[in-house]
Amino acid sequence: MASIKAFIRTEKKNKTTKVRFRLRDGMSIDLYIPSKIEINPDHWDNKKECVKAKVVIAPCLRNEIDTSVREFKNIISLAYKKLIEANDTITSKKLLLYIDKVKLPGKYINAKGEETMNERLTFFEVYDKFIAESKCSPHRKQVYLT
Numbered sequence: 001m002a003s004i005k006a007f008i009r010t011e012k013k014n015k016t017t018k019v020r021f022r023l024r025d026g027m028s029i030d031l032y033i034p035s036k037i038e039i040n041p042d043h044w045d046n047k048k049e050c051v052k053a054k055v056v057i058a059p060c061l062r063n064e065i066d067t068s069v070r071e072f073k074n075i076i077s078l079a080y081k082k083l084i085e086a087n088d089t090i091t092s093k094k095l096l097l098y099i100d101k102v103k104l105p106g107k108y109i110n111a112k113g114e115e116t117m118n119e120r121l122t123f124f125e126v127y128d129k130f131i132a133e134s135k136c137s138p139h140r141k142q143v144y145l146t
Helices: 059-085 092-103 123-133 138-145
Strands: 003-007 017-025 029-039
Touching: 003 059, 017 059, 029 059, 029 092, 059 092, 123 138
Parallel strands: none
Antiparallel strands: 003 017, 017 029
C-alpha cells in the first residue's frame, strides 16, 4: 500500500514555502512531488500534515489549505493507481504527467477526440513542425519563417 505524506522544507522563517509530497510504496518507490500550495512554515504542522490548530489565521484560508492538501493527496493516489494499471515504469516525470492529466483532462485530447498521454501542441509548435516536414524549397521555408 502506497503512503503519501505532505511536508515542507525550508530554512527561512516568515517566508511562504510550497508544500511537497512524498509517495512511498515499499522499498523500491520513493518519489517527491512538488505542489503550488503555499504556506508560512510557522503555520505548518508536520505531524498532522495540515495548518496548526492554534495558529491565528482566517478560517477560510485554513480550510482552503487543508482542503487543497487533501485533494492533492487524492490526485496523487489516483494518478499512481492509473500508472500501475497502465503497467508502466514509475518515475517522477511520468507521475507528474499523470497528475497533470487527472487535474486537466481536456489538455490531453487530440483533434480526433481521442485521449493521449502527450500534451497538445501549441500553434507555434505545429507551425515549426509544418516548416520542418514540408516538401518545399529552402527559400520557401525561409519565406514561411519570415
